[in-house]
Amino acid sequence: MMVKKLFAAILCISLCLVCMAGCSNVGDLVSGTPAGEFPVEVNGVTINARPQKVVVLSPSLADVVLALDCETQLAAGASTCTQDALGKLQKVDAGDATAISALGPDLVLLDPGCAGVEQALRSAGLTVLNIVPAVNREDFERLYAQVSSALNGGGPGYDQGIECAQSVFRTLDDINRQVPQKDTVTTGCYLYDLNGSAVTGDMLGTTVMTYSGVTNIFGSLTGGQYSEDDLRVSNPSVIFCKPGLSEELKSDSRYSNLLAVREGKIIELEPSVMEWQGRTVVAAALAICGGAYPELLEESSIGENTDPTSKIEDNVSSALASEAPQSGSSAPEYEQLNPDDQSEDVYKMQERLEELGFLDAEYDGYYGDHTTECVKEFQRVNGLEQTGVADVDTLKRLYSTLAKDKDGKSLATENAPTGGPNGDSSNSSSSGDSSDSSASSEG
16 A cells, blocks of 8 residues: 555645644543543543553553653563564563462553453452543544543543544544545445454544544444355455455355456455554554555655555654644644634635534624524534634534535535545625624624
């Protein structure tokens, strides 16, 4: 899979835009704790002080720790934590409770996949926090809030988790905006094997596929299981699979008539790219989008294929080292719009609010009281802080194909909007909002 200049530019810009929305309401993850202080309670587990020796037994949770820039708190990790950034970290067998206990950690992070050792570690007197993987965008914030709160305490720690999770999904929003708009839906799947194991609708991989412009044919299934008929009847236009499975799929007569097989659209991706939930989520989205829409990929000067995960890590490092987004990108740049503003950008925002059903009265480019209330309602429906101010995060969501309309429905499968700071307004007149219009005339 080739990840090249276009997506690199999107990634660098997106990761440089730090979310300032603050704490989001994703549940009572941290309770009874002064801001930034311990003890903190996460998932019913009390952590009395900031952990300095953390053992992480889940490679996906290790990926989250890296995304939060908290790797200095790690004392050891499972042998399956193979991220390059953890190359020098002491490794342990995730099932060896004795070896883990001998390290004397003040916190052990694991997920349900490590359940076999959990009770033994608790019996040894260790503080063990079991955190389940995320399954969608909202749950992604829950995951990050839990991990960050456990490592950094209540208040700021919680906020950091929410902020980091939102920044990852803002990058997915940017990727989604690059998906070509077509009359037909691009369907696909990720196969672990041909014996019934795949990414299904109860996994984050399905959400990542959606943001990448691919509808998972197993999106209505659960438990990571599919049948031969499920695959043949759905007839996906692109198949992503575990390395080594491509040739097996091509040589299996049961699947010779599949569209993806006939057109050679079978792309191998390491399972970790689909499963880890740190910055690797972005790597997965780029790989899926590039595989489904090869026209997005520019020719490299070398002409060689590159591994998407390593390419992503290089771009992440460059982006985080930069103070500002790179210039020359095709990704839109947004500037905050405030109540009482009057401009073409406000007019375009009002057009988009009208399109989504939030603004149902006359408008003329003046950001009056009625528009402010409409912005607040849009923010509420889309899970943003309800300030009434059209900040960068609000505008990015507003013009995203994943924006939810007034009924809470996502427009991800419809045509992307053409408005926004870099778009042209298609309407010269509107039906709209007398309160805004009168406010404009009052200056």
